[in-house]
Amino acid sequence: MVRTRWRTVAPFLVVLMSAGALPAVGAAPPEQEELLINGTFDAGSKPWWTNAGMTPDVSTGELCVDVPDVADPWGAIAGQNDLAFRPATEYTLTFTARADREVTIRPVVQPTDGSGGGAYLTRSTTVGTAATTTTYTFVTPDQELPVNNTLQFQLGGAGAYTACLDDISLTGPPYQHVPDTGPAVKVNQAGYLPRGPKAATVVTSATEPQKWSLQSAAGTVLGQGTTTPRGTDPSSGEPVHGLDFSSYTKPARDVRLVVGDASSHPFDIDADIYQDLRSDAMRFFYTNRSGTAIDGAVAGPEYARPAGHVGVAPNQGDRAVPCQEPAPWMDGWTCDYTLDVTGGWYDAGDHGKYVVNGGIATHQLLSAYERTLHAAVVDDGALTDSTLNVPERDNGVPDILDEARWNLEFMLKMQVPEGKPLAGMVHHKVHDVEWTGLPLLPSADPKARALHRPSTAATLNLAAVAATGARLWRDLDPSFADELLDASTTAYAAAGAHPALFAPRADGESGGGPYADSDVEDEFYWAAAELYLTTGSAPYQRDVTDSPLHQAEVFSPDGFYWGSVAALARLDLATVPSRLPDRDRVRRSVVAGADLLVTLQEREAFGQTYTPSDGRYAWGSNSSMLNNQVVIATAFDLTGHKKYARSVLEGLDYLLGRNVLGMSYITGYGTVYAHNQHSRWYAQSLDPALPTPPRGTVAGGPNSSIQDPVSGAWLEGCLPQWCYVDDIRAWAVNEITINWNSSLAWVASFAADLGDGSACRKSGPHKQR
Ligand code: 9MR
Numbered sequence: 001m002v003r004t005r006w007r008t009v010a011p012f013l014v015v016l017m018s019a020g021a022l023p024a025v026g027a028a029p030p031e032q033e034e035l036l037i038n039g040t041f042d043a044g045s046k047p048w049w050t051n052a053g054m055t056p057d058v059s060t061g062e063l064c065v066d067v068p069d070v071a072d073p074w075g076a077i078a079g080q081n082d083l084a085f086r087p088a089t090e091y092t093l094t095f096t097a098r099a100d101r102e103v104t105i106r107p108v109v110q111p112t113d114g115s116g117g118g119a120y121l122t123r124s125t126t127v128g129t130a131a132t133t134t135t136y137t138f139v140t141p142d143q144e145l146p147v148n149n150t151l152q153f154q155l156g157g158a159g160a161y162t163a164c165l166d167d168i169s170l171t172g173p174p175y176q177h178v179p180d181t182g183p184a185v186k187v188n189q190a191g192y193l194p195r196g197p198k199a200a201t202v203v204t205s206a207t208e209p210q211k212w213s214l215q216s217a218a219g220t221v222l223g224q225g226t227t228t229p230r231g232t233d234p235s236s237g238e239p240v241h242g243l244d245f246s247s248y249t250k251p252a253r254d255v256r257l258v259v260g261d262a263s264s265h266p267f268d269i270d271a272d273i274y275q276d277l278r279s280d281a282m283r284f285f286y287t288n289r290s291g292t293a294i295d296g297a298v299a300g301p302e303y304a305r306p307a308g309h310v311g312v313a314p315n316q317g318d319r320a321v322p323c324q325e326p327a328p329w330m331d332g333w334t335c336d337y338t339l340d341v342t343g344g345w346y347d348a349g350d351h352g353k354y355v356v357n358g359g360i361a362t363h364q365l366l367s368a369y370e371r372t373l374h375a376a377v378v379d380d381g382a383l384t385d386s387t388l389n390v391p392e393r394d395n396g397v398p399d400i401l402d403e404a405r406w407n408l409e410f411m412l413k414m415q416v417p418e419g420k421p422l423a424g425m426v427h428h429k430v431h432d433v434e435w436t437g438l439p440l441l442p443s444a445d446p447k448a449r450a451l452h453r454p455s456t457a458a459t460l461n462l463a464a465v466a467a468t469g470a471r472l473w474r475d476l477d478p479s480f481a482d483e484l485l486d487a488s489t490t491a492y493a494a495a496g497a498h499p500a501l502f503a504p505r506a507d508g509e510s511g512g513g514p515y516a517d518s519d520v521e522d523e524f525y526w527a528a529a530e531l532y533l534t535t536g537s538a539p540y541q542r543d544v545t546d547s548p549l550h551q552a553e554v555f556s557p558d559g560f561y562w563g564s565v566a567a568l569a570r571l572d573l574a575t576v577p578s579r580l581p582d583r584d585r586v587r588r589s590v591v592a593g594a595d596l597l598v599t600l601q602e603r604e605a606f607g608q609t610y611t612p613s614d615g616r617y618a619w620g621s622n623s624s625m626l627n628n629q630v631v632i633a634t635a636f637d638l639t640g641h642k643k644y645a646r647s648v649l650e651g652l653d654y655l656l657g658r659n660v661l662g663m664s665y666i667t668g669y670g671t672v673y674a675h676n677q678h679s680r681w682y683a684q685s686l687d688p689a690l691p692t693p694p695r696g697t698v699a700g701g702p703n704s705s706i707q708d709p710v711s712g713a714w715l716e717g718c719l720p721q722w723c724y725v726d727d728i729r730a731w732a733v734n735e736i737t738i739n740w741n742s743s744l745a746w747v748a749s750f751a752a753d754l755g756d757g758s759a760c761r762k763s764g765p766h767k768q769r
Contacts, residue, residue, distance in 0.1 A: 032171050035083055035091075036151070037709065039168035047709070052076040052156065062096075062166035067155045073106045075156035078165060081112050082709055082729060083149040084175030085120070088142035091172030093121065093151070098131040100162045106154040109138065109170075111146040120149075127163070147175070147727070177714035177725060182662035182672055184262040185212075185243070186606065189657035189670030190277075191268035194249050196757030197646040198269075201606050201658055202227055202241040202259050210259050212243050217254040217266070223247065227259060233605040234615065236660035236721040240605045265657065265671040271756035274652075277669065278382065278752040280696025281745040282365070283389050285403045287694055288738060290353060290410075290442060291318065291342035298389050302691040305681065308351065308442020309449070310342055316448045318342045318353075321430055324450040329506050333453050337420060341430050341451070344410025348737035349438075349679040351445050352431030352512035355414050356503075357739050358407050359461030360562045364630075364742035365404040366468050367572070368749045374575055375637040376764065377645075378753045397476050405480075407738075408469050411462050412487050416454055416494075424494030425454035426462045428503045431512030438728065439683035439690055447511065455503040456495050457515075460523035463491040464568070467530035471576075485534065492527050499524075515562065522566035525549040529569035533576045541580065544573070555593025555631050557600055557611045559624030562739055567593075567627075571634050587638050594635030597628050598647045606659050606721070609651035617720040619732060622665050622701030625651055626743035633750040640764035645754055652751060655698065655744075660721040666744070668695030678731040685728045693736055698744045699726070700735045707732040 037047055041063050045056035052075055054065040067076045085091065093107060104126050110119035121138035151170060155163050184203045192198045204210065209226040216222055227241035243257065254266040287294055287303045296304030311317030319342055323335040344353045345361070372378045381387075384398050392402035414427045432447035466488035473481040499520070508514025517523075528543035544550055549566045560567035573580055574590045600611040609632065610617075610625040618624055629651045636644035657664040657672070664670030667677070675692040676685045677700075682693040702724040706712045711730040715723050724733045754760070 031173055033174040035170045035172065035174070036080055036168060039170075041166060047082070048078055048080050050076075050078045054078070060164065062164040064162060064164040065155070066162050067158070067160060069160040070156040073154035073157040074152070077152045077154050077156070078163075079150050079152035081148060081150045083109075083151060083170070084147045084177075084714065085140045085145055085149060086173055086175055087140055087145050089173055090137055090139050091120075091170060092135060092137045093168075093170050094133065094135045095153075095168040096131050096133045096166045097125070097127045097153075098129060098164050099127045100129065102126065102128045103155075103158040103161055103163070105158075105163065106152075107134075107136065108152045108154055110150060110152075112148040112150040113146065131164070131166070133167070148729070175714060179661055179722075179725070181660065183264050185257045185259050185264035186658045186660070186662055187257055187264045187267050188653035189265045189267055189664050189672070190666075191270055191273045192653075193273060193649065193754065193757030193760070194251050194269055194271055196246075196649045196754065196760045198244065198246045198248065199607055199650055199653065199658070200243040200245070200257050200264065202243055202262070203236075203238045203660065204241055204259070204262075205239045206241070210241060212245070212257055212259045214245050214248055215256050215258050215263075216252065222250075222252065222255065230605045233660075235604065235606070235608070235617075235719065237719040238660055242605060265662070274748055274751035274754075277666070277696055277748040278745070279388055280668065280694070281698070281741055281748045282368075282400055282403065282696075284694060284697055284736075284741045284745075285345055285361075285365070285406070285738065286388075286390050288345045289406055290344050290346050290351075295391060298391055300694070303694060305441055306443040308346070308445065312443065314446035315443060316446070318430065318449055321449045321451050324433070324452050327506070329504050330453055333421075335416075335420065335451070337417065339413060339417075339427070339451060341410065341413045341427075343413070344407045345738050346442060347513075349677070349731060349735045350431065350512065351436070351440075351442055351680065352429060353410065354429040354431075354513065354515050355411055355426055355458035356428070356455075356461050356515050356517065357562045357737065358411060359458070359465045360565060360568070361738035361742040362404050362407045362411070363465050363468060363568060364739075364746045365400055366465070366472055367568075368746045369398055369400045369404075370468070370472060370576065371637065371746075371750070372753075374577065375753075376640060376766075377637070377759050379755070382752065383749065401472060401476070404469070408465060408484070411465065412483070414451075414458070415462060415487060415491065422454050422494070422498065422501075424459070424490040425456075425498060425501065426458040426491060428452045428455040428458045428507075429512060429515060434511045436511075436680065438678075438680050439686045440680040442681060450511075452503070452507060454498075454501060455517075456499055456501045456520045457503060457517045457523050459491045459495040459498075460520060460527040463488045463495065463527035464523070464530040464565075466491070467527065467534045468572075471534040488527075488531060488534075492531060495520075495524070495527070517563045521547070521549060522554075522564055522569075526565045526569040529573050532580070533572055533578050536578065544569075544580070545582070553589075553593070555590070555596070556613065557597065557628070558613055558618065559610065559627040561618075561620065561624065561627065567631065571631065574638060575634060590631065591635045591638060594632045594644055594647075597632055598643060601647055601650065606654050607650040608654040608659070609647065615720070616704035617702045617723060619703045619705065619707075620700045620737070620740055621703060621720075622655055622698050623737075623740035623743045625654065626698075626740075626747050629747045629750075630743065633747065636750075636759075638766070640759075640766045642760050642763045645757075646760045648747065649751060649754070649757065649760065652747065661724060663724070663726070665699045665701050667693045667697040667699075674699040674726045674734065676726045676728045676734065678728050678735040682736070683728060696741075696744070696748075697736050698740050699724075700733060700737070700740060703733045705732065
């Protein structure tokens, strides 16, 4: 039966709440909301779950199950999880039930993990053959409640029978997510470089400038000044002041900024702030490797795990993966072969491997390395061999290239073999045929895997990344360089022959994301650029200069990402040595792109390098910011101008805690940091035996679209900076991915190369080749 899900939650409620404007108790009756999803079974059976091998049948518009003869009521359950309640609050449960004989069932509402002092509601209900409707009210305990609760219909203990449930409704005031945003003085909690910029943001409704002081751990005043009122910040809705303490340049430990009663989290002033972040952000890729056991001696003991997807049960493995089942959008495409696509990196919190996203991530690691060959301000030796925790350490090859090679070799395996239809094209992705739940180690994934139809985008990604690799391995491993260049030119030609084979949204329903992209002009530009830079050959040069994107504005405030890669072409054309005739113009376009970003950043009260054109934060906004920092950092490499170095460091301040939530989005860095990111195997919040994501993992971050059920329910109406919660279920705001960590790795490496930040004080000579 159809019932509209109704909501009366005030828009921007979350913002009001966090500003301390809690509605006065008794002022108005609390809003009522339907808390269940699909209680009428009009949309199949999800997200209801059953146990005891019961298969839900919704063909009558009810949820019917054949209950087996089990001893305990909880031996056979139909339930729904992810329910959040307010404490000491009344809720109402209504449901209709029938059975094929009279039985007693038990509706129960309780914490999903059994914690919190027992059930909030447990009743025994007699159910007959005619459908009857029952209503119960219950009041939740007056204590802090777990955020994940469950409604269960415990059906066991009554012999075998058939039960049908319908029109299940659980109403009451919606859970209010009130994040603990910590001190009103928002700082980079990891710290500042002694000679770098030092800015903070104070959330305060004061209209006059306020006195601030920088204090040592013992309370000695090290510096002082006054704040600058900046009005209401649109990205957070908060009234804010700016605060600049750049004039303090001495190294210090555990200092705080104090404004009135508010004292910031402690932080350091130290030239080493970004040294570990560079290697931690890069090490993320090793623990995300597929097809190999993760060695605890390399990764840290808690990250040791068996190899995933190598064909050892229960994995079905990536050794001989067939093509996906035919679907109407495939236009008759199928394949008669299987491919060994072992290896590579898992994309994110899932076990999928997607060429377009692997492509940009691999490229950013290669680019972080290539930058050290051409830029003026680099710490020579920081990215050579024996600098990262990877098993290939001490093999004479820079470790970051070893890591990138792990995924590059996987990408090569995704290319359609010679003699087969679409030879030279690249399969878009490989992933499970159905979604799996959390937690789940890669080695425990029991689902079958499938190769998805080749796409022009994936093919051009391989062409671009393999071409980049070909120049970087030319002296280190000439035969690998040859193999890469061969794969790249083959792919580029195949993409030219099939320029419009697009991965559609429809191919992201089951078991993996779509990575849909139907505009590949940018991928053509990128592949042509990398092939030109590697070979210097005239036809590729012509493809670069003939591309409409070559003259276009490719740097937008939204930031480049896996689906929009023209900026990658432009950045490399500007920085990698070549004889490109209009190279000076290309370089100027990067600087102009950076200038716009810096101008926009100056208007942002939290220093973020991100002012999205529609005012809404995108999925993975933290990476959008970091990718904008790549553009700004490249302008620094091209000009040596201090303003760009300052801008990048200020952008990192936002990610490390100078934001309205007072949250460092990088695991292990700062006082309060994200550590419950959405992942099937760094899933400690679901299984204490599992680790959190490793140090140096960046969360996707605030996402105005809050598509997952947890952020969707808790953060409704959020202004951009509030659209985040550090909950493992909140996949739209709190996932981890290789392409987000690759942006972090690139920027962290740039920041580490700045040493004590002297380049932020005095512009250096322009030395880039
Ligand atoms: O990062 C991707 C984002 O840009 C897209 O908007 C979103 C929806 O298509 O998908 C994101 O990618 C996810 C992928 O589809 C599956 N693995 C996890 C990725 C990060 O959430």
